[in-house]
Amino acid sequence: MRSDAYTRIQDLLQFGEFGDVNPSITDSSTYTFLEANEMIETFHGKSSGCFLYSRHWNPSNKYLADAISAMENTESSWITASGMAAITCAILQLCNTGDHLITSVTTYGGTYAFLKNYLPKFNIDVSFVNINDLDSVRSAIQPNTKLIYTESITNPLLQVSDIPELAKISQAHNIHLMVDNTFSPMIISPAELGADIVVYSMTKFINGKNDCVAGAICGKQQFVDDLSNVNSGTAMLLGPVLDPLRSSSILKNLHTLHIRMKQHSKNAQFLAEHLTELGVRVIYPGLKSHPQHELLKKIMNREYGFGGMMAIDVGSAEKASELMQKMQQEQVGYLAVSLGYFKTLFSNSGRSTSSEIPLDVQKEMGLSEGLIRFSVGLDNDIERSFKKIKSCLESSRLL
Ligand SMILES: *Cc1c(COP(=O)(O)O)cnc(C)c1O
Numbered sequence: 001m002r003s004d005a006y007t008r009i010q011d012l013l014q015f016g017e018f019g020d021v022n023p024s025i026t027d028s029s030t031y032t033f034l035e036a037n038e039m040i041e042t043f044h045g046k047s048s049g050c051f052l053y054s055r056h057w058n059p060s061n062k063y064l065a066d067a068i069s070a071m072e073n074t075e076s077s078w079i080t081a082s083g084m085a086a087i088t089c090a091i092l093q094l095c096n097t098g099d100h101l102i103t104s105v106t107t108y109g110g111t112y113a114f115l116k117n118y119l120p121k122f123n124i125d126v127s128f129v130n131i132n133d134l135d136s137v138r139s140a141i142q143p144n145t146k147l148i149y150t151e152s153i154t155n156p157l158l159q160v161s162d163i164p165e166l167a168k169i170s171q172a173h174n175i176h177l178m179v180d181n182t183f184s185p186m187i188i189s190p191a192e193l194g195a196d197i198v199v200y201s202m203t204k205f206i207n208g209k210n211d212c213v214a215g216a217i218c219g220k221q222q223f224v225d226d227l228s229n230v231n232s233g234t235a236m237l238l239g240p241v242l243d244p245l246r247s248s249s250i251l252k253n254l255h256t257l258h259i260r261m262k263q264h265s266k267n268a269q270f271l272a273e274h275l276t277e278l279g280v281r282v283i284y285p286g287l288k289s290h291p292q293h294e295l296l297k298k299i300m301n302r303e304y305g306f307g308g309m310m311a312i313d314v315g316s317a318e319k320a321s322e323l324m325q326k327m328q329q330e331q332v333g334y335l336a337v338s339l340g341y342f343k344t345l346f347s348n349s350g351r352s353t354s355s356e357i358p359l360d361v362q363k364e365m366g367l368s369e370g371l372i373r374f375s376v377g378l379d380n381d382i383e384r385s386f387k388k389i390k391s392c393l394e395s396s397r398l399l
Contacts, residue, residue, distance in 0.1 A: 004301070005186045006258040008070040014063050014251075022252060026060040026244040029053065043230060056228060056236055060244030064251045068206075068216045071254070072181075072198050074191045076224035078217045078235055079247055083182060083201020084110050085240030086215030088118075090199055093227050093234040094147050094176055097123045101147040102140045104131035104161065105365050106154040108180065108201075109356040115149075116356075130365075131161050132292065138169060147176045152190055153183040153296075156311055156349035156373040157366060158283050160292035163299060167194025183339070186261050187304040191218065204375075205308070205340030207250045208260055214242050214250055258304070260378060264340075265305020267385075268376040272310050274386050278399055283311040283371075308376045309339060311349070314398055315370040320348040324372060326392040332385055339375030344385065349373045 003011070016024035031051040033039040042052050051057055065077040080086040091114075095101055103115055105128040115126045127140040131150045148170050150161040163179060170177040171194070178197040179190035182204050190198045200206060202214040217227065217235070227235040265286070272284035285296045286306030296306065314320050324346055328335045333344025337353050347353060350362055350369045357367070379385050393399045 004258075004303070005071045005073075005189065006255075008073070009067050009254065012066055012070055014067070023060065023063045023248065025248045026054065026058045028058075029055075045229065054244070055239050055241045056230065058241075058244050060247045060251075061242055064247040064254070065216070067251055067254055068200070069218060071186070072191050072218040073189060074198065074218040075221040076219065078224050078227050079242050080215040080217065080235065081240040081242045082213045083108075083180075083199070083203055083215040084114070085235075085238075086199045086201070086217045087111055087180065088114055089227060089234045089238060089240065090178060090197055090217045090219075091115075091119075091147065091149070092122075092238075093223070094178075094197075095119075095122075095124045096146075098144060099146045100125040100127070100142050100144045101149055102127045102129055102137060102145060103149040104151060104154055104159075105129060105361070106131070106157050106159055106367075107149075107151055108155045108182070109354045111149075111180070112354075113356040131166070132159055134162065134165055134169065137166065141169075141173055141175070145173065145175050147178055149178050149180075151180040151183065152188045153285065153307060153309065155183065156354055156371065158183075158285055158290070158309055158311060160285055160290075160296045160299075162292075162295055163188070163190050163193040163195055170196070183309050184300075184307050186258055187265070187300050187307055189301060193299055196220070197223065202250055203340075204338065205261065205264070206257060207253050208257065208340050208342065209253060210338060210341045212246045212250070214246060260342075261304045261308070263378045264308025264376055267379055267382040268308050268310045268374070269306060270382045271374070271376060271386055271389070275312060275389070278390065278393070280393065280398070281313040283313070284309075310374045310376060312372050312374070313368050313370050314372060314396075315368075317348060317351055317369040319396060319398065320351075320370050320372050323392055323396045323398065324348065326396060327389060330388045330392055332388050332392070333374075333377055339373075341375060342378045344377035344379070345375045346372050 061079040069077040129136045176196045179195040182201045197219040200216040269286045
């Protein structure tokens with residue numbers, strides 16, 4: 001019988017050296033070897049099961065990596081100090097000078113800036129495509145293409161990537177498919193749908209507390225071994241290791257992720273439906289009006305709902321600012337970037353998290369200046385929150 005993501009995490013036997021129910025926290029950067037030969041072998045890439053140095057592996061990060069691998073159903077994972085570290089290390093591990101990659105044009109702003117402004121330093125060529133237009137993906141493939149990159153639910157327009165079809169294309173051309181699943185942990189399982197590598201900003205839903213920045217790379221054992229290779233591994237050599245204290249706190253938060261995702265989705269679905277009824281233009285993949293609603297239904301793990309991310313379009317950036325300030329005053333949530341928090345967060349994407357993307361490109365990809373992105377919180381009384389948003393819309397003359 002196929003087990004769900006959380007049951008797989010729960011089935012891991014993870015406890016501390018004294019039987020402590022939470023694994024012990026590593027408070028060391030280096031480790032003793034009982035036999036000198038073991039140290040030599042470890043440096044030559046042979047795994048003796050010993051820890052060497054905390055930038056390489058450390059027990060706390062290994063516990064979290066094992067739990068994330070169980071969630072994703074991948075052979076292995078690597079824990080990083082930020083989502084950007086996960087994305088950049090994974091891409092640089094796969095692409096060399098002279099290589100080419102294809103990416104969705106709608107991605108997280110930092111990812112877009114890395115692909116657009118930073119990779120040219122290494123002479124790595126990038127094609128930006130509409131990821132829902134599979135023909136444009138196919139026709140962008142070149143002999144030196146190494147990678148197709150996308151987000152399972154894209155930021156901020158909430159386009160859903162057809163991961164099974166993208167996997168078919170990448171397999172047919174012997175290239176890798178990498179998926180950023182930050183918006184939809186547990187809802188979508190990209191590796192089970194054919195993605196080779198799954199990357200996360202754990203800063204968001206996975207940790208869910210907005211108290212730290214962290215990331216993860218999930219994939220085949222060989223890929224993670226390559227990333228952590230002492231002589232050539234991108235993660236080992238660039239060194240964005242997460243502090244063990246943080247990884248142990250993220251591991252505990254991971255154990256409530258399944259419950260949180262259901263509540264985020266339930267609240268977002270409620271707001272999306274009721275705001276639509278008021279005549280507001282709402283983008284939410286749980287609405288029948290969303291262009292990839294049926295696709296998401298086909299690829300998602302139904303029990304978690306359609307996710308906590310929603311966007312509305314209020315026409316202009318000025319209107320967006322006015323509405324967001326009112327919503328903050330009325331305690332709908334915070335005017336803040338980031339997502340996956342227990343309180344609702346909202347920001348005007350075009351002028352904040354997507355401001356790295358030039359205005360003409362924003363327009364081309366359908367990112368209008370009045371777009372407000374919501375990360376819907378864990379409110380117990382979402383109807384109350386809806387009523388507040390409604391009165392803010394009224395006083396901003398948006399209804
Ligand atoms: C926040 C985010 C990132 C970057 O992660 P950090 O933890 O801030 O480095 C990457 N992708 C998506 C979709 C994000 O939301």
